[in-house]
Amino acid sequence: MTMFLSNLISGISLGSVYAIIALGYTMVYGIAKMLNFAHGDVIMVGAYICFCCLYNLGLPPVVGVLASMAVCTLLGILIERLAYKPLRQATSLAVLITAIGMSYFLQNLAQMIWGANPKSFQTVIPAGNLTLMGGELKISYVSMVTIAASVVVMVALSLFVGRSKMGRAMRCVSEDKGAAQLMGVNVDLTISVTFAIGSALAAIAGVLMCSAYPTLKPTTGAMPGIKAFTAAVFGGIGSIPGAMLGGILLGVIEILGRAYVSSELGDAFVFAVLILVLLIKPTGLLGKKIHEKV
């Protein structure tokens, strides 16, 4: 029982990271109608920036996290402006391939700057465990901080999107760009803000993920990025609550699968879920069917 609880908590903790990354995917998809496959690599850049602040500059962890958020925000806006905005009218396939290209570009850029050797990312969160149930159940501080941080992020994002001027603009742009523009909403700015927020979240996810799994290399972001994409599709791409739910469920499925079925097939479970969802409910758990206008 304690074994199960312990696995469940690490599953939720991993899932929280997926959920934060998936939020970036789902928001960008909802508003710009594109899959930003470079999103996973923004996580990696965020983790490297935090690493540099802590080890090369000797700054306190809080500053490191804030700096990595700031850099990733700028990076997100820059990627959108340089790579995706010129393709606003292009076919979705062209944008998708550009996103994959951007992903490889970021990986190789990171390799040029920081080298291909894995860096050991020492956690920004104090090591240690909280012991419960007479010493049988141990919850690491990393897990606790990860879960708490993701709850804060999700609540803040929900409030921002649900009850603020820019959040409303984001929602209306995702429904009807043309009508939004005719009501005076600046669509380009709204898309930039979406990329900025998604990338800032990716930075947080990068730091949290590397605190739990402390190996940092240029391809660190690729696998979590793909899994978070799976989570976004699982929850229903374009839906913010869907991304949160999908991320957490996916993390739990992965960890429980590793623990009880096969430790080698953990990743396979994740993608099996993606295939099942696409077969049974292609719109995802909370996704809505979109009627394409002809």
Added chain:
Amino acid sequence: MSETVKRKSDTKMVPFPSRAIVPERDLGKRPVLECSHLGIDFGGLRAVDDFNLTIGKTEIAGLIGPNGAGKTTVFNLLTKVYQPTTGTIMVNGKDTAGMNTVQANKLGLARTFQNIRLFNQMTVEDNVRIGLHNQIPYGMFSGILRLPPYWSGERKQHEKAMDLLSIFHMENLADEKAGSLPYGAQRRLEIVRALATNPSLLLLDEPAAGMNPKETEELMDNIIKIRDQFQIAIMLIEHDMNLVMGICEGICVLNFGKVIAKGTADEIQQNPEVIEAYLGRQREDEE
């Protein structure tokens, strides 16, 4: 018919500045819209050709014509959805050449759509608040961190939105999803949303489409009420001739992209070219 005629104001229509006519009360005020030689090509098709129109500051103008005449294209040109091939559009004396839809909206053009384009997943109030997006602004950081400007901005937006919804007595629907409203209410909400952007010229694309006669009557009263209360000009595309002849002061008739007649309701009703466009040519032997 006699009842609808009473709705029109007593103001005479007078020439301004030359061939164009505007209500007498708008003389001496800058017209809200001046189009000259406006035209657009779609490939080889000239969808609108040599369109000239002047709308007075508080005029209710009508744009009518058979299906496919280019009426909605004119609206799309005015709101900069399309860039014109030829001609100029002046809004409140400013040339809109090279502007985009957002800039045209900020300059004072707001519109509704023939096929309703509300933000269906959002609430009625949020739809109106989208219209208020540029009217009651506050910075994004205030929005993220919920600083005082956020709270005062949101409160003002709420009050203004409720105020605007009260024109059509829709305050009690504020929390409904826009997509779940009945058809007539959706059309009214579109008007409120457009009004929220603080326009000087409100463009209504078939506002009475799908409304029953009673709703249309109410709509006519409300259009006049909006004009009087906000002191703005309104231009509408409509197939309901009762509505057009009842409230429009200046009427412009399009056929195959060309203006075939301009004038007051009485003039239009007696214009042989207009009758021909709508009913077809009378055969010689029947005369």
